[in-house]
Amino acid sequence: MPNTLARLDDVSLFYGEKIVLKNCNLDIVEGAITCVIGLSGAGKSTILRLLDGLRPPDAGHVYIRDRDLCHMSETEINTIRAKISLSFQFAALLDSLSVGENVALPLRENTALPEAEIKQIVLDALDSVGLSHTYDNLPSELSGGMLKRAGFARAIVMRPELVLYDEPTTGLDPIVTHLITDMIVRLRQKLGGTAVVISHDLQSIFMMADYVAMLFEGAIIAYGTVEQVKQSLNPIVQQFLQGSEVGPIPI
Amino acid sequence: MKVLEKFGRSTIGFFEYAGGITELAGESASFIGKLRIRFAETISQCYLLGVQSLIIVLLTSLFTGMVFSLESAQQAVQYGVGSLVGGAVAYTSVRELGPMLSAVVVAGRVGAAIAAELGSMVVTEQIEALRSMGLAPARFLVVPRLLALLVMLPLLAIFADVVSIVGGMWIAGAYAHIGTADFIASARQTIGFEDVVKGLLKSVVFGLIIALVGSYQGLSTRGGAAGVGKATTGAVVISIISIFITNFIMSALLYGA
Numbered sequence: 224m225p226n227t228l229a230r231l232d233d234v235s236l237f238y239g240e241k242i243v244l245k246n247c248n249l250d251i252v253e254g255a256i257t258c259v260i261g262l263s264g265a266g267k268s269t270i271l272r273l274l275d276g277l278r279p280p281d282a283g284h285v286y287i288r289d290r291d292l293c294h295m296s297e298t299e300i301n302t303i304r305a306k307i308s309l310s311f312q313f314a315a316l317l318d319s320l321s322v323g324e325n326v327a328l329p330l331r332e333n334t335a336l337p338e339a340e341i342k343q344i345v346l347d348a349l350d351s352v353g354l355s356h357t358y359d360n361l362p363s364e365l366s367g368g369m370l371k372r373a374g375f376a377r378a379i380v381m382r383p384e385l386v387l388y389d390e391p392t393t394g395l396d397p398i399v400t401h402l403i404t405d406m407i408v409r410l411r412q413k414l415g416g417t418a419v420v421i422s423h424d425l426q427s428i429f430m431m432a433d434y435v436a437m438l439f440e441g442a443i444i445a446y447g448t449v450e451q452v453k454q455s456l457n458p459i460v461q462q463f464l465q466g467s468e469v470g471p472i473p474i
Numbered sequence: 475m476k477v478l479e480k481f482g483r484s485t486i487g488f489f490e491y492a493g494g495i496t497e498l499a500g501e502s503a504s505f506i507g508k509l510r511i512r513f514a515e516t517i518s519q520c521y522l523l524g525v526q527s528l529i530i531v532l533l534t535s536l537f538t539g540m541v542f543s544l545e546s547a548q549q550a551v552q553y554g555v556g557s558l559v560g561g562a563v564a565y566t567s568v569r570e571l572g573p574m575l576s577a578v579v580v581a582g583r584v585g586a587a588i589a590a591e592l593g594s595m596v597v598t599e600q601i602e603a604l605r606s607m608g609l610a611p612a613r614f615l616v617v618p619r620l621l622a623l624l625v626m627l628p629l630l631a632i633f634a635d636v637v638s639i640v641g642g643m644w645i646a647g648a649y650a651h652i653g654t655a656d657f658i659a660s661a662r663q664t665i666g667f668e669d670v671v672k673g674l675l676k677s678v679v680f681g682l683i684i685a686l687v688g689s690y691q692g693l694s695t696r697g698g699a700a701g702v703g704k705a706t707t708g709a710v711v712i713s714i715i716s717i718f719i720t721n722f723i724m725s726a727l728l729y730g731a
Contacts, residue, residue: 304608307606311603313598333609
């Protein structure tokens, strides 16, 4: 029985009157890559924000190593966040800082490491995503794919136990998509941690996922290994995997 | 019924806004109290928000002092009280024009810039990224801007006072033939050190308003580019209105009795 690192337990969440998640349950297996798939606007990115404690659910519980984030202050959540990193869809690097300073930021603010050591760790992190030459560049000088990789470097620089990737391959060409998918697998192996990836890119998901969860109308309707999900008898899952317009999913 | 509903919503909105600003002020004060301050960033903000506003504050104050002197000096000389012009210009500049004008100009320039910068950071998820790294946006972004304005706005007000008086003096001499010595003597007789301190106290409060309103507007931005535009406009309008209201209250409290 694999260990569960994080868990959504009966979570419901609303944006105004819109139901985003309704009694949603999801286990994130320790040491595995779990990919969450679903339609645009289904609430996949919201799951990452719940796991990072960036927003509380309206009902239910979010557990990280059996500690319920819903009953914690921001300061307590920050102690949990020290072991979690979120890589944003558009990297969310601070415009005013160079790439190196962006990657160094969590180390400078959250540790007492000497500057020389921080620089070395940052260069190693940038090197592991193939961007050591961009240390002094501003984020505005990087391409979309490079920005995402710089975001990855910032996400892994604290050597987190859980890395959350929000649509890491969206809007990228097939070559960079392949490169980034491969990078997520390599980074997981290097860090020995756990990853949750939100994506629409089925090819990339099938390449990297240990487990796949499909979110539909606020709930996880399919969960299992890639093969199990591919063979699901649920017509919604089959329609989504085939990208067909015909089926039970309302267009 | 609809009118009541609207009134109710506006009232709730007002108290939510006031509560949000108070919470942000409290959070920032707590970081300042614990000396959790990013000093290098604060100095950089002093330059960006203060030093870079100097020229526009000087120009505005100079011409306002000159206009005030132009209007008052000719009349005063006609009525034979030309010796009072220096006092009138200095009195108005130090107590009201210097602090108010510098604050309004800075609210327009800096309040908008703070709201736009933080608002853009919200819509590009940079604020969420900070929180995700365990960094409080209040400490990281608001405190340096707040401290910078608390320091720089009184300094700008001093420059505004001086330039406004000098401009007034020049116009009084040029148009009403009031001598520099008479102008200065009248000014020295009319204003005291206490007036300068009270004027600077106003500037400190105005700095607080501009930083908190700009930051709160930016951090509560919703939506994309349109949301940033709304937040920016709101920051300027709310700051300026708050400055005028606060100025009246402070004048009544400081000078009223």
